[in-house]
Amino acid sequence: MRRFEQFGILRNLTSRWDLIAFVVVLGLIAFLGEAARGLFVPLTQLDIVPLSLDPRHLPEYAARTTLRMLVALFISLVFTLTYATWAAKSERAGKLLVPILDILQSVPILGFLSITLVFFMSLAPGRVLGAEFASIFVIFTSQAWNMAFSFYQSLRTIPIELSEAADSFRLSPWMRFWQLEVPFGLPALVWNMMMSMSGGWFFVVASESITVGHNTVALPGIGSYIALAIEQKNLPAMGYAIGTMLLVILLYDQLLFRPLVSWVDRFRVESDPGEDTPESWALTMMRRSRLIRAGKVAFRAAVLATSRAFNFGDAAERVRAKRSKRRSLDLLWVSLVAVAVAAGVWHLVASLVAHTPVHEAVQVCGLALITMLRVFVLIALASLVWVPVGIWVGLRPRVARVVQPVAQFFAAFPANLLFPIAIYGIVTWKLQPNIWLSPLMILGTQWYILFNVIAGAAQLPAELRYAATNFGVRGWLWWRKVALPGVLPFYVTGAITASGGSWNAAQVAELVTWGNTEIEAKGLGSYIADAATAGDFHRIVLGVGVMSLFVVVINRLFWRPLYYYAERKYRLT
């Protein structure tokens, strides 16, 4: 099993650049919000197609939703191939681009939506297109960052001899990119695409039906269908929607990602034959139909033709150019960064501090603490349940083969579809929402802990387990000295993902509606959700900013050190 490597590359970057990146990102967000506010267009002009809860429309809605996912995936791919390449090739740019990426992936995804929605609407006033843009943008933000990270990481770790071989055979930069760099990065990229995608369903559901101020924009799609079903308290419709979602995710997995993962396996540099090659019936079918061969031939021909047509520089020239240092450019770069930072600070000051009373800021930090407490308690509880289960499953290959895909499937399933059920329970039994809404935050993300632990337990060397049995290591001692340390690096990876996902879910999990029943838990998520509904930009920016800050700080001070510790001490190589 492959892991996320999102932290692997950040080890050596100084915190100075992190700080700069943070300011730049927040400044940019504030700027977007400001700009959008100025361009505010009455949303009443939108010609909204009325939705119907008739299940006969569901296939069409599902197709629209899927299309949105695909478009966003494509844009993420383009972003990855350009942004990550730029960051990796230019040391100067990389110093800023990489921390920016790191900050961006800490910004709550629905926060992006709240802030940028009006901006996108204003791009295409009076049409549904603007809302389409916004929805796609949200899915993009849920996918792009870790894809870019993974590709950047791959570019930085190309084996030196492969790179030298490409140089010595004088591949042009264009050929080098398509024949060496992209293929090398592909396995990690596809894996991250799959992970991103599974997160994406959650956000597509949340982003299709958006309320700003007094207006609700509903794009045709499963997400809107569900929103309408919730509004009308239509239980059968909810059932149809959940069924459709299950089917769509299953098809996506079987028709797109299984074949991709299986196909991309051969791009791995280190692998030997005989290792567990992922299988896919769809890929086998495509292979038989010679579709892949034809595609490959076409691709190579295209690379060659473009390389020939544009004659992208001589390889020797490239090597020479790499050597020459340009000091003046360095200076220009530093001053550009300085200007960007200054602008970021100015915007932050202008849009936050000036418009926000101090007590509001303090209150928001307090709310963030409450949400943080929730996330940590939930992660701890989920760990108590899923770590033992994961180890038990992982040590039994036959069980693992069944459970592992199911866990991955649950992780992809948008948990927000199930929220109304929780409301029903809370209302019926008159439960305390501050406590009983909390589990929703981890409903969809706990599976990351489970399937990472399963993967960890499955790779525990058989000899280690035999040795433990041989020396009579049993019971609590076995858990303490063998099983838990053995899966720790995997567990930490899973917990990091789960924690990030829970912060993201806070905005929809702390404020849940069913018809006209609205239940709210105190926290930063519900604060942002409230502000978004009210269309109050300063409160949205404040909330999103504080949440990003909390996520960044928690990552830096807690998860990242833990990750390195686990990697160093417990990684079995």
Added chain:
Amino acid sequence: MSSTPLLQCSDVRKAFRKPDGGELIVLDGMNLDLYAGQIVGLLGRSGSGKSTLLRLIAGLAEPTAGTLSYLGEPVDGPAAGIAMVFQSFALFPWLTVYENVALGLEAQHMPKDEIRKRSLQAIDLIGLDGFESAYPRELSGGMRQRVGFARALVVHPNILLMDEPFSALDVLTAETLRTDFLDLWGEGRMPIKGVVLVTHNIEEAVLMCDRILVFGSNPGRILSEIKVTLPQPRNRLDPSFRELVERIYVVMTARPANGQAAGRQERFPGLGIGSVLPSVSSNLLSGLMEAVAAAPFSGKADLPEIASDLQMEIDELFPVAETLQLLRFAELEGGDLKLTEDGLSFAAAEIDERKRIFLRHLLAYVPLAAHVRRVLDERASHSARKSRFIDELEDFMDEDAAENTLRAIIQWGRYAEAYAYDDVNAMFSLENPT
């Protein structure tokens, strides 16, 4: 044979700038002429700069000083007539054998038919018929390196550069591949004029090369140039072959000629606590001492003999032997390794006695170990951070060397029970582990 060299290197020097502004010289005063029809071997241990020189010739790196010219033209980037075979094969795993071979021609934007014709020719020549559509992962190491050769030959280079091309293969496969290569070369069936071979295997150099440049380390430089006039095919058991191997061992174990006046000259670069040390395990040290002390060597071993006896490459054997010399457990001279009296008594002793002898020698002859011990003794807490010593070492050497040197010091100190080290907190101490 033409009179102008294919390749000419004069006074080539390669240095890297250290963070503190100083220079780390990798290669110095390098002169090399390659004429048509020759195989020139660059022989040395890792860190002697031989691979660096190869990369300079390939145009993958740039010399700090001196000139390299190929057919009279200065080398300032990968040249069309120079192709390289890599130690780890460096095949693109996502391309088939055919596609890997064709890649170099595609990069030159050659017409399609020509690419096809020449690629199949090269595949045929190197014995890869029938494997055209296989992916590298489906091939054995030997077959993979054949692809590496075909890929280099297909561009019809004048010069073939080989960077330890057989060292990642098992002994039998390596021998087959070497023989095949020499056959093709002898029959003139390869489209190449000259070869530069980098190797750390003395026998391989004598087997294949017309001239051998023996490299010394720190900084990398040529110790000696040896002409090999034995006719091909050469026989490893031939007395004149053995004699040549022996001679190279002598050259490689000779004491550095530029020694300072003061007493003994160690083989490790740097002086006092600033010596760069190899991280050799105490098991290897005692193992080699036992082997030399035992029959048939009885305290004095001929290096080629013991190397083949223990199946150790010079890259593995030399650091161990040199560490023994540093610790005054052995003397290394004239291609022989001779145990000192303490070395002999170490080999004969039981574990506790061994540790006592080792401790005495470690503190007496390894200044850094003595330094660590002194610092720990002087401090009231009897503990010190690792970073403290790393900082000190980095005044003398680069980061990696400092890390490596300290790893050696930790290992030897633990064995001798001179001090303890806690890896989690990166702390040295005098405490015994509980």
